């Protein structure tokens with residue numbers, strides 16, 4: 001296993017001049033030895049570019065990649081000792097499940113007994129013990145992808161295992177099971193795992209730390225809790241959560257805040273000037289009229305989604321959502337409600353970056 005340090009940028013075109021010429025803007029970040037990471041972001045944000053630079057399939061146009069302090073920037077995936085699992089199964093159809101799983105170990109010329117033991121362990125973790133002697137050709141797509149996952153995880157001497165949207169071909173129910181399985185396998189094997197996905201649920205259930213990316217930038221690296229509670233960038237607030245964070249323009253002056261036409265006393269020290277207040281729908285509450293930290297809003301919609309109520313309202317020019325208990329007393333759409341938006345859970349942004 002290795003600690004991985006990136007200090008690089010990448011442009012597919014020569015002589016990049018502006019930000020949009022870069023697939024990855026200059027970044028400096030580290031992946032801890034034995035950590036489970038997800039690279040999360042919308043299509044085109046640079047996830048696969050970053051993964052390919054880590055694996056050695058792609059050399060960065062600037063900067064370096066280090067494994068345990070050693071510069072590996074020009075090394076191939078084989079030299080870096082990387083295992084990879086792709087979107088679609090990469091297996092040998094004519095071999096049995098056991099032979100497929102054993103293949104990376106045979107290549108390393110491990111003793112037969114050790115191979116047999118390790119293949120048995122991995123098959124058990126993936127619930128494939130009963131299929132070891134079946135030919136891969138006859139198996140369904142998801143079983144084949146499980147073999148691919150197993151082949152990625154079978155060696156314990158790799159620097160890291162990289163996954164590029166590995167559950168794409170798996171049906172939703174099994175996907176859920178496999179995500180949990182991968183997390184369990186990580187706890188048992190302590191491999192460094194890096195997992196690319198555009199699905200926040202997949203990233204948040206699998207990884208200890210999630211790297212959130214947008215337009216070639218890694219805007220935050222953090223636990224599910226940190227991304228939810230203290231998004232470092234408005235993109236994270238918006239992208240993580242369902243629905244995402246509410247944002248309201250705020251003017252801060254001398255300890256007072258003007259939010260949606262209402263003047264409120266700031267509950268903590270804030271920079272002066274124009275800011276954005278970010279508050280998760282989970283933390284917006286109904287309040288009494290003129291309550292401290294509350295603003296008036298017009299209720300536009302109330303949805304009962306079974307486990308809770310989702311309120312949509314308009315405060316000044318801003319749309320605000322609030323998630324309330326399903327038995328909350330809520331007036332009909334059109335009514336004025338007071339929404340508690342200031343409190344311990346509020347975050348403040350300037351130029352899209354968290355400032356308080």
Ligand SMILES: Nc1ncnc2c1ncn2[C@@H]1O[C@H](COP(=O)(O)OP(=O)(O)OP(=O)(O)O)[C@@H](O)[C@H]1O
Pocket residue numbers: 012023041042043044045046047048049050198
């Ligand atoms: N081989 C290439 N040549 C030129 N541009 C590329 C190449 N590969 C990717 N890009 C561009 O680099 C940017 C980042 O792409 P990348 O594939 O890394 O994003 P991604 O987040 O993995 O997206 P997806 O989930 O759609 O694969 C995109 O603008 C893409 O069009």
